[in-house]
Amino acid sequence: MQKHYVLLFLILANLFWAGNYVFGKYVVQEMHPLQITFSRWLLAVLLLIPLAHLIERPDWRKVWREWKTLLVMAVLGIIGYNFLLYEALRFTTSMNAALVNSVNPVLIVLFSSFLLKERVSGRNGLGLILSLLGVLLVLTNGQLQKIFHLQYNQGDLLMLLAILAWTFYSIIGKRLRNIPPISATAVSVLIGLVILLPIVLVSEIHFPLSRQATIGILYMGIFPSVGSFIFWNVALRHIGAAHAGIYLNLITVFTAILSLLLGDTITFVQVLGGILVFIGVYLNSKKTKKENTSGFVVNDKGNRSRMVR
Numbered sequence: 001m002q003k004h005y006v007l008l009f010l011i012l013a014n015l016f017w018a019g020n021y022v023f024g025k026y027v028v029q030e031m032h033p034l035q036i037t038f039s040r041w042l043l044a045v046l047l048l049i050p051l052a053h054l055i056e057r058p059d060w061r062k063v064w065r066e067w068k069t070l071l072v073m074a075v076l077g078i079i080g081y082n083f084l085l086y087e088a089l090r091f092t093t094s095m096n097a098a099l100v101n102s103v104n105p106v107l108i109v110l111f112s113s114f115l116l117k118e119r120v121s122g123r124n125g126l127g128l129i130l131s132l133l134g135v136l137l138v139l140t141n142g143q144l145q146k147i148f149h150l151q152y153n154q155g156d157l158l159m160l161l162a163i164l165a166w167t168f169y170s171i172i173g174k175r176l177r178n179i180p181p182i183s184a185t186a187v188s189v190l191i192g193l194v195i196l197l198p199i200v201l202v203s204e205i206h207f208p209l210s211r212q213a214t215i216g217i218l219y220m221g222i223f224p225s226v227g228s229f230i231f232w233n234v235a236l237r238h239i240g241a242a243h244a245g246i247y248l249n250l251i252t253v254f255t256a257i258l259s260l261l262l263g264d265t266i267t268f269v270q271v272l273g274g275i276l277v278f279i280g281v282y283l284n285s286k287k288t289k290k291e292n293t294s295g296f297v298v299n300d301k302g303n304r305s306r307m308v309r
Contacts (some may be wrong), residue, residue: 006238009231010247016231018254020224022262023216024086030213033086034203036220038196041078041189043221044229048186051226056180063179063187069172070188077169077229078192084162092155098252100159102135107167108245115171123283124243131249131280137273170245174236181233189225249277 027036052058063070088097109128113119136144176184209217235244253274 003238006235009235010239010244011250013228013231013235014247014250015254016223016228018251018258020220020228021251021255022258023219024089026210026212027216027220028086028089030209031217032203033083033090034196034200036086036217037079037082038193038200039217040082040221040225041193041196043218044225045186045189045193047222047226048182048189048230051230052180052182052186056183058180058183060183063183066176066179066184067187067191069176070184071191073169073172073176073184074188074192074195076165076172078188079196080165081162081169084158084165088155088158088162090155092159097155097159098255100156101163102132102249102252103160104163104166104248105245106132107163108170108248111167111171112174112240112245124246127280127283128246129280130283131246131277134273134276134278134280135249135252137269137276142267142269142272167245170232170236173233174240177237181237182230185229185233247281250281253277 024036031039085097105128173184232244256274
């Protein structure tokens with residue numbers, strides 16, 4: 001796959017996830033986090049399975065042979081991250097949750113470097129720092145001292161668990177190469193729904209929903225749940241998890257843009273922060289001088305080793 005398509009997929013994935021935050025603020029007021037998680041993925045699986053069959057035409061028996069890995073991915077990415085995110089918002093502010101979430105790319109870089117032996121160049125490191133600084137400017141409205149005055153509570157700890165779940169989901173998704181990405185996502189969602197079903201059946205369900213919440217859950221079930229997960233998993237097959245992780249910073253920028261379209265105001269500092277994020281993403285997308293077209297990395301001793309892609 002050409003590189004510009006990979007970058008486009010990463011950008012679209014985070015754009016759709018940003019919409020999840022915007023619409024989520026309406027839905028979380030009417031639905032329990034468990035109900036939101038189950039409802040959005042129930043809608044998503046009805047689209048994912050036909051799409052996988054039409055586009056990839058997988059050998060489903062081969063896909064299901066990887067059920068152990070897909071089970072772990074379901075627990076981490078399908079259930080874990082989403083439930084913990086919505087649950088965190090019951091105890092903490094969106095400011096605190098977004099601040100904790102901005103640490104996610106750093107965790108992916110660190111764990112990918114340690115577990116997958118992915119190399120992080122000086123340019124990539126600079127891009128990571130600039131993007132993180134841009135996110136913090138957006139979150140604090142230019143008053144970086146706020147970072148040291150936030151009171152962390154149960155919600156912040158839940159959000160930390162959420163980004164840890166997503167970090168390991170991304171790393172595992174990178175290593176799962178022998179089955180098509182849409183099929184892998186579809187089976188992971190199906191496994192997650194089977195796990196959630198008995199819990200949902202004994203839980204209190206709130207119906208009917210308002211028009212805003214109904215639109216919100218429809219959006220969340222189609223764009224973040226189907227579009228983002230497909231784009232993210234396809235991209236991870238062609239780019240390192242550490243490099244892909246920095247694109248998660250775009251969620252904050254896209255959230256600000258969508259909020260502006262809905263009538264909210266955006267300050268100069270937030271615009272500046274957004275520019276820093278995009279500069280960081282650009283630097284992160286550039287190849288290092290040691291990376292050649294064959295996909296190998298030449299180390300300091302002149303030997304060739306296969307680069308994790």
